Amino acid sequence: MKKRVVFPKGKQKEFLIKSRGTLKITWSEFADKLNIKCKNLEKNYRYEYSNLPYNIYKKICELCNLSEKELEKYYGLEKKMLGSIITKKVYGKSRAKLPKLNIKFKSRIPYFDTKNIKFSCFDKIKKIKLPERLTPELAEEIGMHLGDGFLSSKKFEYRLKGNKNEKGYYDNSIKRLYKNLYNLDLDMKEYESTYGFELCSQAIWNFKNKILKIPSGRKDNIKIPELIKVEDTEILTSFLRGMFDTDGCVSFIKKYTKFGNYYPVISISLKSKELIFDIAEILEMLGLKPKISFWEYWTISLNGYERLEKYSKLIGWSNPKNIDKVIKWKKQYPKLGKEVYTWR
Numbered sequence: 292m293k294k295r296v297v298f299p300k301g302k303q304k305e306f307l308i309k310s311r312g313t314l315k316i317t318w319s320e321f322a323d324k325l326n327i328k329c330k331n332l333e334k335n336y337r338y339e340y341s342n343l344p345y346n347i348y349k350k351i352c353e354l355c356n357l358s359e360k361e362l363e364k365y366y367g368l369e370k371k372m373l374g375s376i377i378t379k380k381v382y383g384k385s386r387a388k389l390p391k392l393n394i395k396f397k398s399r400i401p402y403f404d405t406k407n408i409k410f411s412c413f414d415k416i417k418k419i420k421l422p423e424r425l426t427p428e429l430a431e432e433i434g435m436h437l438g439d440g441f442l443s444s445k446k447f448e449y450r451l452k453g454n455k456n457e458k459g460y461y462d463n464s465i466k467r468l469y470k471n472l473y474n475l476d477l478d479m480k481e482y483e484s485t486y487g488f489e490l491c492s493q494a495i496w497n498f499k500n501k502i503l504k505i506p507s508g509r510k511d512n513i514k515i516p517e518l519i520k521v522e523d524t525e526i527l528t529s530f531l532r533g534m535f536d537t538d539g540c541v542s543f544i545k546k547y548t549k550f551g552n553y554y555p556v557i558s559i560s561l562k563s564k565e566l567i568f569d570i571a572e573i574l575e576m577l578g579l580k581p582k583i584s585f586w587e588y589w590t591i592s593l594n595g596y597e598r599l600e601k602y603s604k605l606i607g608w609s610n611p612k613n614i615d616k617v618i619k620w621k622k623q624y625p626k627l628g629k630e631v632y633t634w635r
Contacts, residue, residue, distance in 0.1 A: 295342040297369040303339050306351075306366065307332070313355045325350055345370060389597050390578040394527070396520045400425050403502050411447070411493040420474045421498050425518055427529035431609070432468055433503060433519060434533020437566065439487070442507040447496035452487030453537060460536070460610040461487055511562045515569040527573050528606045534570065535559055536610035541599075543620050553624050555599040560588040567591055577605055596627060603632040 298306065311321050318337075322329040325347055335341050352359050362368065402424045410419065422429050436442070440451045453461065461479050465487075469475045473495060477488045499505045504516050519530050539559035546554035561567050567589035574581040574591065579601055582592045593602060599617075608614045614633050621628035 294345040294370060296345055296348045297342050298339075299367055300339070302366050303343055304337055306362075307337050307343075310351050310355050310357075324354060389580060389601055392524065392576065392578055394522055394524060394576050396522050396527075396576075398518075398521045400521050400523055400526065401518050403498075405498065405502060408494055408497050408501070414492055414494040417476075417492075418474055419492060419494050421494060421502075422472055425521070425526060427525045428468060428472055430519060430526045430529040431533035432472055433505070433516065434530040434535075435465065435468075435537050436499070436505060436533075437510065437513060437515070438534050438537030438539075440537075441510070442496065442499055442505060444507040446491060447493045448489065448491050449496055449499065450487065450489040452482065452485040452489075454612075455481065455484070455486045457610065457612055458486050460612065464609045510566075512565060513563050514565045515573075524577075524605075527577070531570065531573060532606050532609060535606070536608055536613065539613075541608075541613045541616050543616070551623075553620075553627060555594070555596060555620070557593040557599065557602055558590055560590040562588060564589050577601075579605075596631075600630045607632065 296303075311318065314321065314324075316324070318333040319329045322332040325332065327347065336343055336347075349359070351357070352362065403422065405421045405423070408421060435451060439453045440449065442449050451465070458479075458481075466477050466479065469477050475490070475492075475495075477490070479486065479488055500507060503518065506513060515530075519526065521527070535557065538561065539557065542556050542558070543552040544554050544556060545552055559567075559570070567583060571581045571583055571591055574593070579593055579598055582594065584590050584592065593599070603617070608617070617628070617631060617633050621631060621633075
């Protein structure tokens with residue numbers, strides 16, 4: 292931690308320009324006298340990407356014969372113990388521009404023929420209904436299924452379970468979604484290490500397997516259902532939201548400096564190579580330029596502020612575990628997060 296001088300907005304720039312003018316020297320010469328890099332002085336400090344360290348401020352006062360007390364009163368300065376410098380690079384000013392949306396799928400939104408789907412006595416008692424067409428809500432539910440869901444090969448069983456710290460997500464977003472899609476009142480439960488639901492429904496099982504073409508059993512080699520690949524941004528982004536809310540995560544790491552965990556990373560890791568490359572294809576069309584890697588699992592990473600901003604505006608989150616992380620980060624780094632949206 293270093294002692295730094297905190298100027299009101301715009302005043303640090305004014306102070307440095309006036310000081311250099313008093314000395315009648317170049318920025319390079321000014322930096323040499325202060326024993327710092329010219330880039331830090333002229334760009335990071337001058338443009339207020341970081342607060343001025345007290346030892347540099349004190350040196351400037353000595354060079355220009357300025358009174359620290361008078362300056363503190365004039366500018367309304369504060370001296371604080373702050374972390375390492377947040378440089379221009381950290382603030383993302385050197386970011387590469389992401390490409391625009393370019394959806395290459397040409398299929399239209401499908402309607403479903405469910406007249407041959409059989410309903411069990413349980414289904415009829417519960418008055419279960421089946422969607423008639425692909426909607427953003429159904430696309431999000433399909434994403435959830437491919438993330439945390441499992442369609443059993445036996446007895447028409449389906450289950451969706453996540454971490455115990457995701458109770459809010461299951462009790463609110465998921466419960467509401469299944470009510471809207473299937474007229475199903477879910478009974479959420481806490482299991483030994485997970486939280487979610489299990490159900491037995493002949494109609495829902497067959498709808499998922501026969502209509503949506505989601506295979507039963509292990510998901511090691513599963514792919515995105517072809518019906519998701521439509522020329523509709525809302526369908527594609529809703530599907531991704533369901534995937535990343537269940538099996539993905541948002542994290543913030545150290546990068547460039549030791550200031551703290553400020554650098555955003557959105558990621559998802561899966562066993563299925565086919566599914567990872569299908570997801571990456573959609574992210575590429577949305578202009579997010581995903582990075583794919585492999586270490587035990589296949590992983591997609593969306594690194595940096597540009598991708599976080601674009602992801603937040605296009606896809607967003609329904610899961611409070613991700614939303615709360617982003618809100619906390621925005622409060623801690625308001626300059627970095629001013630263009631990042633949250634999703635409730």
